[in-house]
Amino acid sequence: MKKLIPILLLTFLIGYFASCEKDDICVDGDTPxxxxxxxxxxxxxxxKDVPALRIKEIILDSIxxxxxxxxxxxxxxxxxxxxxxxxxxxxxxxxxADDAETEAETGDIDTLTINYESREAFVSKACGFVGNYxxxxxxxxxxxxxxxxxxxxxxxxxxxxxxxxxxxxH
Amino acid sequence: MSRYFTSLFVIFLCFxxxxxxxxxxxxxxxxxxxxxxxxxxxxxxxxxxxxxFLDEDYTGFEIVGDYRLTQKMYLAxxxxxxxxxxxxxxxxxxxxxxxxxxxxxxxxxxxxxxxxWYGMNNAITVGGRYAFSxxxxxxxxxxxxxxxxxxxxDGFLVGAQEGEEFSGRSASWLEFVLGLxxxxxxNIYVGMSARLGFLITNSEEERFPNLWIPGFNRITDGSNFxxxxxYSISYFIPLYKKSKKKKEEVPxxx
Numbered sequence: 424m425k426k427l428i429p430i431l432l433l434t435f436l437i438g439y440f441a442s443c444e445k446d447d448i449c450v451d452g453d454t455p456x457x458x459x460x461x462x463x464x465x466x467x468x469x470x471k472d473v474p475a476l477r478i479k480e481i482i483l484d485s486i487x488x489x490x491x492x493x494x495x496x497x498x499x500x501x502x503x504x505x506x507x508x509x510x511x512x513x514x515x516x517x518x519x520a521d522d523a524e525t526e527a528e529t530g531d532i533d534t535l536t537i538n539y540e541s542r543e544a545f546v547s548k549a550c551g552f553v554g555n556y557x558x559x560x561x562x563x564x565x566x567x568x569x570x571x572x573x574x575x576x577x578x579x580x581x582x583x584x585x586x587x588x589x590x591x592x593h
Numbered sequence: 594m595s596r597y598f599t600s601l602f603v604i605f606l607c608f609x610x611x612x613x614x615x616x617x618x619x620x621x622x623x624x625x626x627x628x629x630x631x632x633x634x635x636x637x638x639x640x641x642x643x644x645x646f647l648d649e650d651y652t653g654f655e656i657v658g659d660y661r662l663t664q665k666m667y668l669a670x671x672x673x674x675x676x677x678x679x680x681x682x683x684x685x686x687x688x689x690x691x692x693x694x695x696x697x698x699x700x701x702x703x704x705x706x707x708x709x710w711y712g713m714n715n716a717i718t719v720g721g722r723y724a725f726s727x728x729x730x731x732x733x734x735x736x737x738x739x740x741x742x743x744x745x746x747d748g749f750l751v752g753a754q755e756g757e758e759f760s761g762r763s764a765s766w767l768e769f770v771l772g773l774x775x776x777x778x779x780n781i782y783v784g785m786s787a788r789l790g791f792l793i794t795n796s797e798e799e800r801f802p803n804l805w806i807p808g809f810n811r812i813t814d815g816s817n818f819x820x821x822x823x824y825s826i827s828y829f830i831p832l833y834k835k836s837k838k839k840k841e842e843v844p845x846x847x
Binding site: 452456480483487488489503505507543545546547549550552553554 | 681683688689735736737738739740741742743744750752753754799800801802804812814
């Protein structure tokens with residue numbers, strides 16, 4: 424009996440430690456959002472806010488939920504990308520406003536198409552799979568009245584949202 | 594001088610031998626020796642068939658056995674097959690579920706630490722095992738976790754390669770075993786054991802790691818430890834008898 428007690432205690436101890444699982448809550452990862460930074464077209468190191476920026480996804484025709492709509496104090500934004508497609512198009516609208524009578528958009532619209540290859544990645548037991556993006560590229564139709572002057576892709580592979588992936592100069 | 598003492602000692606020793614020539618034995622020794630039975634004990638785990646019956650996501654069985662080597666040491670082994678489907682969720686949204694299926698073998702020794710009373714054959718064992726499992730994992734259903742619900746407001750997007758099987762996986766681990774065995778009826782034993790496993794090798798790919806290994810149980814992120822247990826019923830097949838070696842008793846000097 425004397426020997427039984429420490430053995431039983433040890434058994435309980437093992438069971439106790441085994442029942443605490445740290446990986447029940449997903450904190451390790453998420454499908455990343457595309458991080459875009461806005462910079463001055465002349466002094467390219469200087470970040471520059473976009474006046475009354477509105478971003479609309481083309482297919483859904485709805486305003487993205489990750490930024491404050493028509494805010495004038497954004498020098499960097501995050502936008503979601505479609506995981507089940509190879510491209511996502513957005514209308515980047517500057518000086519966005521509604522016409523008083525027709526309620527039509529009066530701002531300057533530049534439509535950007537973001538192309539990529541999406542990839543499924545297993546993050547952890549609690550999070551399961553997330554989407555990652557490879558070979559990022561962005562096309563902007565040539566036009567004289569584009570407010571966007573230039574686009575630079577800083578990072579082609581997107582696995583997290585911690586740093587700027589794309590720089591837009593205006 | 595020392596020589597003198599030595600020879601004197603030898604002489605005394607002779608006398609003492611003569612003195613002990615015909616001792617008056619006040620406590621005659623029991624000449625009937627209790628012989629311990631040695632043999633093979635085979636049985637099955639009770640917990641796994643019960644779980645198979647109760648839990649629709651689990652099927653499994655395990656054969657247990659041990660062979661007595663010495664007074665205290667037993668060669669022990671377990672052989673089993675398990676299949677389990679596990680589900681992972683975030684809140685109420687299902688993330689993925691997978692089925693892990695395969696066989697395992699565990700080999701090692703058990704040391705009985707229990708001093709039995711006359712005629713009893715119970716055991717409290719401390720032991721170790723080397724275990725190997727060969728299995729496959731099938732990713733039945735999965736979704737892409739995305740906390741942004743802009744494109745998929747109603748739930749996570751369903752993964753592209755559902756039903757993918759990852760076969761030919763293997764793992765090996767060391768196990769620390771604490772066990773109890775009690776003789777319920779003649780030659781019928783019931784036992785239980787708790788096991789702490791430490792994973793040594795684990796073949797896996799980045800695409801989908803091993804999360805549940807047959808015989809080892811659940812794998813915790815960032816840890817090589819796993820816990821399992823069994824409840825067994827087994828039958829002892831006696832093969833031969835051997836008497837217990839008497840401990841050399843130091844004769845008390847009077």
